[in-house]
Amino acid sequence: MKNLFYLNKYFVKYKWHLLLGIVFVTLSNYFKVLIPQEIRKALDFVYDSLQASEGTAISEIPTEQLFKFSITVIGFSAMMGVFMYLMRQTIIVMSRLIEYDLRKEIFTNYEAQDINFFKRWKTGDLMSRVSEDVSKVRMYLGPAILYGINLSTMTCIVLIAMYQVSPKLMLYTLIPLPFLSISIYIVSRMINKRSELIQKQLARLTSISQEVFSGIRIVKSYSKEKQFGEFFETETNLYKDKSMDLAKVNALFFPLMIMLISLSSLLTIYIGGILVNKGEISNGHIAEFIIYVNYLTWPFTAVGWIASIIQQADASQKRINEILEITPAIKNMNADNYPVRGKIEFRNVSFNYPDTGIQAMKNVSFVLEPGEKLMLLGKTASGKTTLADLLLRMYDVHEGEILIDGKDIRTHNLDIIRREIGYVPQDVFLFSDNIENNIIFGNDNEDVSRVEEFAEYASVHKDILDLPEGYKTMVGERGVTLSGGQKQRVSIARAFIKEPKIIIMDDSLSAVDTKTENTILNYLNTMLQNKTAILITHRLFKNLDIDKIIVLDEGKIVEMGTHKELYSNKSFYYELVEQQSLEEIT
Ligand SMILES: Nc1ncnc2c1ncn2[C@@H]1O[C@H](COP(=O)(O)OP(=O)(O)O)[C@@H](O)[C@H]1O
Numbered sequence: 001m002k003n004l005f006y007l008n009k010y011f012v013k014y015k016w017h018l019l020l021g022i023v024f025v026t027l028s029n030y031f032k033v034l035i036p037q038e039i040r041k042a043l044d045f046v047y048d049s050l051q052a053s054e055g056t057a058i059s060e061i062p063t064e065q066l067f068k069f070s071i072t073v074i075g076f077s078a079m080m081g082v083f084m085y086l087m088r089q090t091i092i093v094m095s096r097l098i099e100y101d102l103r104k105e106i107f108t109n110y111e112a113q114d115i116n117f118f119k120r121w122k123t124g125d126l127m128s129r130v131s132e133d134v135s136k137v138r139m140y141l142g143p144a145i146l147y148g149i150n151l152s153t154m155t156c157i158v159l160i161a162m163y164q165v166s167p168k169l170m171l172y173t174l175i176p177l178p179f180l181s182i183s184i185y186i187v188s189r190m191i192n193k194r195s196e197l198i199q200k201q202l203a204r205l206t207s208i209s210q211e212v213f214s215g216i217r218i219v220k221s222y223s224k225e226k227q228f229g230e231f232f233e234t235e236t237n238l239y240k241d242k243s244m245d246l247a248k249v250n251a252l253f254f255p256l257m258i259m260l261i262s263l264s265s266l267l268t269i270y271i272g273g274i275l276v277n278k279g280e281i282s283n284g285h286i287a288e289f290i291i292y293v294n295y296l297t298w299p300f301t302a303v304g305w306i307a308s309i310i311q312q313a314d315a316s317q318k319r320i321n322e323i324l325e326i327t328p329a330i331k332n333m334n335a336d337n338y339p340v341r342g343k344i345e346f347r348n349v350s351f352n353y354p355d356t357g358i359q360a361m362k363n364v365s366f367v368l369e370p371g372e373k374l375m376l377l378g379k380t381a382s383g384k385t386t387l388a389d390l391l392l393r394m395y396d397v398h399e400g401e402i403l404i405d406g407k408d409i410r411t412h413n414l415d416i417i418r419r420e421i422g423y424v425p426q427d428v429f430l431f432s433d434n435i436e437n438n439i440i441f442g443n444d445n446e447d448v449s450r451v452e453e454f455a456e457y458a459s460v461h462k463d464i465l466d467l468p469e470g471y472k473t474m475v476g477e478r479g480v481t482l483s484g485g486q487k488q489r490v491s492i493a494r495a496f497i498k499e500p501k502i503i504i505m506d507d508s509l510s511a512v513d514t515k516t517e518n519t520i521l522n523y524l525n526t527m528l529q530n531k532t533a534i535l536i537t538h539r540l541f542k543n544l545d546i547d548k549i550i551v552l553d554e555g556k557i558v559e560m561g562t563h564k565e566l567y568s569n570k571s572f573y574y575e576l577v578e579q580q581s582l583e584e585i586t
């Protein structure tokens with residue numbers, strides 16, 4: 001159970017909920033136990049009255065007295081109900097509050113993690129930890145604790161009440177109850193194991209269908225519907241079989257419970273009868289005891305059930321703790337606020353990807369003064385995207401340092417650095433939201449007045465107006481599918497609207513036709529004024545004012561300088577220029 005100790009800090013936080021809950025549970029149980037005593041008195045009263053009148057007529061019994069008994073029982077029940085309501089209001093509410101806090105804690109922890117974390121852990125796994133696992137822990141925080149307190153106070157009070165009547169009868173009636181606990185525990189464990197198998201199979205079904213739906217065009221174009229259909233059928237069948245297994249165990253639960261309770265009642269009546277004959281107890285006591293036995297069944301059933309809930313919650317909390325113990329590799333150590341000018345310097349930067357060990361950056365050094373534009377060229381896998389990621393501090397460098405305005409980025413305020421860098425990533429991502437919100441996403445103040453202006457700069461304004469609902473058109477999973485080039489341009493508008501000091505465009509015009517490319521490049525010349533820019537591309541941008549060109553190869557700088565310098569090198573850059581002019585002629 002040690003994993004669950006992590007939650008103790010929340011019990012401290014919500015101590016009043018917990019303490020009041022305990023008080024309410026005890027009071028509710030106290031009133032509950034008064035009921036059978038009242039019933040015993042009523043029965044004994046009836047019995048005595050009949051004896052007194054020598055069993056002549058029921059009508060002889062004073063109804064007034066009976067009425068008083070009923071009113072008392074109703075009163076006790078009402079009090080019991082009120083406190084039961086209050087106990088749920090405290091303990092179940094506490095469990096929901098802790099659930100909320102815990103979810104928030106896990107999610108905040110996820111968000112603080114570095115990119116590498118998200119590569120290492122599967123999305124589905126992370127999601128199930130923040131959803132299902134938290135829900136299982138909640139079962140411990142709420143129901144398990146509630147019934148735990150309930151059954152312990154209930155058992156104490158009932159045992160005292162029973163003991164006062166007859167210790168002997170108490171012992172006999174209690175004999176079957178431990179068997180009840182143990183068998184319920186075994187059955188609950190079986191139920192939980194089988195439910196888990198069902199959950200897993202269901203998750204499998206979901207992910208299979210999800211993959212088929214997202215790859216539906218491939219599935220259809222290769223005419224694979226039938227195969228997938230059959231595959232799905234087999235998996236669904238498995239799901240059915242597993243559900244049947246569960247149903248069989250579930251069916252055992254109640255008969256088992258009722259059998260053991262009946263056994264207890266039987267013993268009460270039999271032993272109780274003997275004791276009445278001996279004159280040790282009254283008739284009413286038997287009725288009182290049968291009600292007590294019924295009261296005890298639920299606690300004894302719940303013990304097994306609670307034990308299995310706690311086991312499950314413990315396993316879930318273990319998975320949650322596993323995540324919470326991971327501290328993000330990238331930490332923001334600076335909370336100052338200051339302006340950024342935009343000078344960028346790489347000093348002997350080397351970097352290996354932690355998971356694969358691939359050395360993606362080798363001893364890279366260059367300087368960009370504020371406002372300078374760099375064109376970054378190189379074959380695929382030469383390290384261009386890595387350079388951008390390092391500048392955004394998605395990873396920390398292994399050797400050397402990256403400086404912005406002469407200061408190591410590890411000592412900068414990360415929020416300011418990321419705010420002042422407008423990044424158009426190579427793999428564009430749009431949220432399932434409308435276009436306007438996707439563009440304004442880049443802006444902290446959510447001022448939509450300039451959205452159209454920036455869409456115009458990114459040359460996507462006309463495309464957007466052609467969409468059914470213009471800027472309010474939904475895109476992504478729930479909306480229209482934009483073309484690769486349109487997405488790139490929306491992404492450009494998003495990066496520019498926050499008016500950052502530094503712009504990084506990673507192959508952002510790769511899916512755009514030459515004419516549109518030229519329009520955007522024209523705008524870029526004005527938009528990039530006073531901004532430091534790193535333009536990663538595999539095609540040369542002819543109409544753009546560039547201060548510096550770098551060619552990367554296998555993570556190393558192989559050429560660096562101006563157009564003239566590199567052209568005269570007669571190397572990679574020269575060949576690229578030649579090849580591109582050849583393409584333009586033909
Ligand atoms: N997240 C990653 N994990 C491990 N290796 C990576 C990762 N991203 C890129 N690499 C490797 O680093 C090298 C440089 O990649 P990248 O910077 O994406 O090149 P480019 O953008 O120039 O195509 C490649 O060998 C690539 O396989």
Ligand SMILES: [Mg+2]
Nearest residue numbers: 384385386426
């Ligand atoms: Mg790349």
